[in-house]
Each structure stands twice: as structure tokens, then as C-alpha cells.
Amino acid sequence: MNARLAGRTALVTGSTDGIGVGIAQALAAEGANVVVSGRNAERGAQVVKSIADKGGQARFVAADLGDGEGARALAEAAGPVDVLVNNAALLIMPQPTGEVAEELVDRALATNIKAAFLLTGLIAPAMAARGGGAIVNLGSVNGFNGSAQSALYSMTKAAVHSLTKSWAAEYGPGGVRVNTVAPGPTRTPRNAGVMDHIEPLIARTPSRRMGTPEEVGAAVVFLASDEAANIHGATLSVDGGLAAV
Template identity: 35%
Template sequence: MTGTETGAETGGDTGAGAGRFEGKVALVTGAGSGIGAALARQLSREGVRAVVLADVNGEGATAVADTLPAARAVALDVADATAVDVAVADVLRVEGRLDVVVHAAGVDDPQAKEWIADALVAGRPPEVTGRLADTAWQRVLRVNLDGTFHVLRAAVRAMLPRAAGAIVVIGSSSALDAPAGYPHYAASKAGVHALSQAVAKEVIGAGIRVNVVAPGPTETGMAARTPEALRAGFADPRVRPYATPEEIAEIALFLASDAAANLAGAVLLANGGRFTV
């Protein structure tokens, strides 16, 4: 089972960059809601010939796709390597090419978040690692890290024959500040960043660009499931509040566009100024 780092926000049309993806074919994972849905909507507004919305929640992806022209949905568990390969092969069969892939699917751990929130309320350090079951560790790594590998591998295979393409992965600022009590999520996203950068170096010579966006707190379904005490802990009057899915989508689509032709292996930290690296 996967999930998406997303919630069901609709957002308005900013009109930014109209036509950047004219005639291109795109695949977005985690597109049933939140960041993934915002990505699909913006790609549709910017002229894609076709956009395929993939999500473990096939009904959610279909609901978004039904509101967009030249869009279709597919139920996809990114942790299933064969399913990812089949989904990408189907895009090639139907559309004949794949120009843009944005990988936004991922999961968090609601139980760990509850433990962290309880510790905040009690005024004590979180105690998570000693309580973390193998199944919880494996679930987060399987979806976030293995799933990213599956999507990157399939996308590279699809793009190599044309020696062109742009892949953008949604990482996390948690990979960089490694929040206490969230070892499996931080490790999975740090792995996602390193994996993406290694692949970026490998394929840039073949005309394929791979880049990463590392969001901070963003108003998604994942954020909506965050306990209030933990959400309050993210609040900082010195910086911007939670980003919107549309704001993160716009950064990702800049990386996917020709305007970012000189960027490969970049990790863009989009956390509203909470910290820098």
C-alpha cells in the first residue's frame, strides 16, 4: 500500500508559465490529491498533450482526471515494481513517448507522529526508535525509497531511446534536518535525495534531467493527519506558514521545464525559510 503526500486542495489557476509543456506527455504519481493533484492540474493548464494521474487511490486519481482535459487515471502502488513498469509501458503504448515524470507518491507514519506529539505535550523528548516495529520501518522505506527507485528506473528506461526527458522527485526537508522521533521517514527521504542525485549524474549525458524538491510543512492530507500539538510545533512567526500544494507544484514544474535546462541533480529546499543548508 502506498499513499500520497497530499490532501484534496483545489487551488486556483495562477496562469504562470502557460504553454511550458505544450505537446508533452506527463506522468504524475501521487496524483489523487494534494501536491500530485496540483501538479496534474497545472500541467493540464500548461498545454500537455496528455497527463496520466497515478495513485494507490485509483478513485481519487480518477476524480481529479475527470476534471481535466487530456487526462486519465491509473491505480498504482509504487512499491510494486512490476506495476510501475506496466504503467509506464502503457503510457508509451498509448502516447508513444514520455517527456515528464513527477514522482509525488509517498507515506508518513501517523503512529510515530502521535508519539512525538504526546512527548511535546508532556515536555519530554520523543521516544520512538525503541518502539518502532520492523513493519513500520519497512513500510516507509518500501514506499518512499523503493517506490522512488521503481519510478526512476521505469522513467529512465522510457526516456533513454529519445535521449530526452525531465524527472522531478518530491523529497522532503526532513532529509536534511532529520526531526527527532522520525528516523524512518528522515532516512527514507535522505535516501530518495541521494538516489535521485546519483541517477541524475548517470543520465544527464543521455539528455535526461533528474531533480528534487524538498518541501517543508505543506497543507496536504498528510499534514491534515498530523496531531495538533505537532502542527503547533512547526509554527514559527519568523517564517511563512504551511506551503500550499500549488506552491510546491510550481517549483517542481519549474524544474521540469526548459527554463531549468542547466539544473540536474539539484535539491531545491522549499521550506519557507525554516532552515537553510
């Protein structure tokens, strides 16, 4: 096992499925003690086992980040954190803006933006007080580019990109680095159900393929590690070149 993150505790929100699992496993493979979080305890236990089976360290903390109380409870249960990965996001199926229910708008804002906002406010000052840390936010190619029938999701991810820059300015002087990883179409169980929406994107992606959770995890590891010590407020696209073209 490598050890770029040995001795560090990493909290990964929304890490019981999809990209979050790949991130948690990648961090653990580099020696981090990973706090896996999500709403489903059974899936959380499976992720913890997958990490332990490869010699890594992980534990599960149940968390529903739909409100402020959930964020505060997770921050307390996680304890001192050296790496925070704001990955939790609500699955939003493509649909016309005029047909999006107001309740879904509220849930998306709460999960995709408010949870990261509150957790960062709770955790980043404590990181600075201990001498520093790293925060990696999960954005999206949708945070750069317009996409028909994806206005709600794109709005939340554009907000995440903006928060990264603001937090880099706010917390960087205290030794806390804040950056974004922005995936493109990624092969996950969730995305399997919207391939009719994704396939046109792949057709114009330079790589001509979907990414994998493991590739996103590798980017998160880099930004969390000392190799990225002078990188603040950056967005690293893991999208096969889609945003570039």
C-alpha cells in the same frame, strides 16, 4: 492556458491526493498530458475531472507501488513519458523509533524509495533514447534536518535526495535532467491530523505559514520545463525557509 509543457506527457505518482494533486494540476495547466496514478480510482477520477474542467488533458492509471510488479505495470501503462514525478510516499505518523513496526519500515522503504528507484530505472533510459526528459523527485525538509520521532520518514527522504544526485550523474549525459523539490510543512488533508507536530516547525519558519500544494506544483513545473534546461542534481526547497534556519 499556458504551454511550457505542451506536447509532453507527465507521469505523477501518488497524485490522487495532497501535494500530488497540486502537481498534476500545475503540470496540466502548462499543457502537459498528465498520467494521474494512485490506488484509489474514485479519487483519481476526481483529479482527472478537475483537470479536464479547466481544459487540461489527463487520464488515470491505477497503481500500487508497494512492490516491483506495480512499478513495472505503471511504467508500461503510462507509455512514453517526458516528465516523471516521483511523488508517491507513505504517510508515516510521528512515533518513537523503538515503537515503529518492522512491517511499516518495509512498506516505507518500498513506497518512498524502491518505487522511485524502479520507475526511474524503467523510464529514464527510454527518455534518453528519445532525446531527453525531466525527472523531479519529491524530497522533504526532513531529508535535510533531524526531527524527533520522524526518523523513518526522514531516512526515506534523505535517500531520495541522494538518488537525485546519483541519477543526475547517470542520466544527465543522455539529456535527462534529474532534480528534487523539497517541501516543508504543506497544507494537505493528511497533515491536518498532525498539526501538534507541525505547529512548532511553523513557529520557526521565516514565512510563518504552511505551504500549499499549488506552490509545490509551481516548483515542479519550473524544473520540468525548458527554463531549467541547465539545472541538474539540484534540490529546490519549497519550505518557507525552514531548512535555511
